[in-house]
Amino acid sequence: MAKNLTTRTEDYSKWYNELVIKADLAENSGVRGCMVIKPYGFAIWERMQAELDRMFKETGHQNAYFPLFIPKSYFSKEASHVDGFAKECAVVTHYRLRNAEDGSGIEVDPDAKLEEELIVRPTSETIIWDTYRKWIQSYRDLPLLINQWANVVRWEMRTRLFLRTAEFLWQEGHTAHATEAEAIEEAEQMMNIYAEFAENYMAIPVIKGTKTESERFAGALETYCIEALMQDGKALQAGTSHFLGQNFAKAFDVKFATKEGNQEYVWATSWGVSTRLMGALVMTHSDDNGLVLPPNLAPDQVVIVPIYRNDEQFEMVSEVANGLMKELRAKGLRVKFDNRDTQKPGWKFNEYELKGVPVRIAIGPKDVENGTVEVARRDTLTKELIENSKVVAYISDLMDEIQKNLYKKATDHRAAHTSSVSTYAEFKEVLEIKGGFILAHWDGTAETEEQIKNQTKATIRCIPLDTDNVAGSCMVTGKPSARKVLFAKAY
Known part of the structure; x- marks a missing residue:
């Protein structure tokens, strides 16, 4: 794959x-x-x-x-609401189709026009x-x-x-x-x-x-x-x-x-x-290998992949895998045992890496003999051999560890890509070279906000609630500003 x-x-x-x-x-x-x-x-x-x-x-x-x-008339009752959504509305005007008389196919029946048009729900x-x-x-x-x-x-x-x-x-x-x-x-x-x-x-x-x-x-x-x-x-x-x-x-x-x-x-x-x-x-x-899903939202938190060469080995490995699956499910974990014989283990490893399954367990005949399983983490792409007697507790703890690791990684990335600037020239330079979140003073006017948006494609994402209200001067106009606001280019 x-x-x-x-x-x-x-x-x-x-x-x-x-x-x-x-x-x-x-x-x-x-x-x-x-x-x-x-x-x-x-x-x-x-x-x-x-x-x-x-x-x-x-x-x-x-x-x-x-x-x-x-009904269209409902939208006209709140003026700013209709202004905000008018250009995005899909409108139903007729309630019936008919066969075209020239045999060209289906057409809207002009006699079936609604007395009042209906808007398909935008909100x-x-x-x-x-x-x-x-x-x-x-x-x-x-x-x-x-x-x-x-x-x-x-x-x-x-x-x-x-x-x-x-x-x-x-x-x-x-x-x-x-x-x-x-x-x-x-x-x-x-x-x-x-x-x-x-x-x-x-x-x-x-x-x-x-x-x-x-x-x-x-x-x-x-x-x-x-x-x-x-x-x-x-x-x-x-x-x-x-x-x-x-x-x-x-x-x-x-x-x-x-x-x-x-x-x-x-x-x-x-x-x-x-x-x-x-x-x-x-x-x-996610990374260049595929999805990376946090355990709290992953449909499958753990996938078990059996490795075997013949039916005898499959039976031996499956017995261990099924037992482990039941134990993990008893702990509230979402576990899948992939015993398909239509795909090889390597293909499956690739598939679950692409789909971001947090933990992959591989069990082969040697693992059964040694009383171990191989545990692979999707977030770090690392593997470790764990004893059967310890694997349930280990994986239960690992879910929390992976969840926290992903949050920390994202938080560190945000911190590294958050800047605070004083001048408009500095703002433009940081936006072009580094991007990310930029905290800067703004004079509170729609005109300045629109100017920044038109010139840089950055918008005010929000006026943060949890930052210090330190007064200063607007980076564009020099007018007084009560606090810095958060800018960024956005989706």
Whole structure:
């Protein structure tokens, strides 16, 4: 199974595209701009879903499902929202097909035009807030904490598997609260949950912050985000949480009776992460040999490969392998015993290295005789002979060690590619030569932000929440600046 991957230094973008396809994560579909997520890729996404879903439910959220189609009139109710999504909307105009009279095939029936066009869901604020008007009457109905696992469509001309496709999978949370403070607390809580998931499960260090006004979600008063740095020095927005104020409540007339009997508009949030996280996972940890998956999200944490020459050896090796598999599974590990006779061990080793399985165990006749197994780590590409009596404890500990090692490696990479600059000339030089995250003072104006973006292609990724608020002067205009913000080129 020859990998023949383009190296990261040769062409990072090509390496990524090849790896996603060769590792069986996804492929382009017959529908332009859309992807097919293959079973192995979907298994990783399912692991992500399971952990996030647990975290949401532990904080009081419930899952629901809302329509894929949204009446066009709903979008016109919140002006900034429609402005933000208008250019990305797919629109359903007819409801029937017919055979063409000239026999040329199927055509849209012109007599089947919808009275009102339907927008294919780019995000669900409008349809959900129209529904919430019926669900919320009193303070007793609040807070309303709802999440939806769904697909959305945002028309894209230039696509890349997982990172930017016309249709993608995600979750979107939509909550309603009695007070402004509760809604802000919710938005911050969800940002923290996303950060915890990224760091503890994906082994990706992130920077928490708020977006500038021009980068906020359409219709939001504040957007909280987590930003991650990829190996090529580009940033990737890994999750967002929005404080929506009362904009959608007013647009859809969602009021509640307070304890005092007054009628007030509710306060809202929305928040989401998508299959874009799959792209982040690939680009943060993987190498020129293939995927590198953190144990917490790997569909198979351990794979056992038998080595034998005849049926007798196979029976002997399989007995040990099956026993080991049962012991490891009893410890809660996800283990696969690859006893296929259609591929040789070397081919299998190559396959699991490409697919990023954290630990590979090889067992041959000599191992059985010696009471040992060969354990190979994907993160370091090292091997070690371990005694059978110690292997279960060793591998249990190894899962935690690999998870921590991947996080440390990513954190060290980010630290080495984070710079702090004072002048615009220095900013441009660092961006060109080193890339990565750059902390610099900005005067807070949209004009300066746009100038920097146009001249350098770098954007303000966030206003970090956990850095010192040291005042200074804007690197471009020299005007006062309350703190440094985080710049980078981004996906």
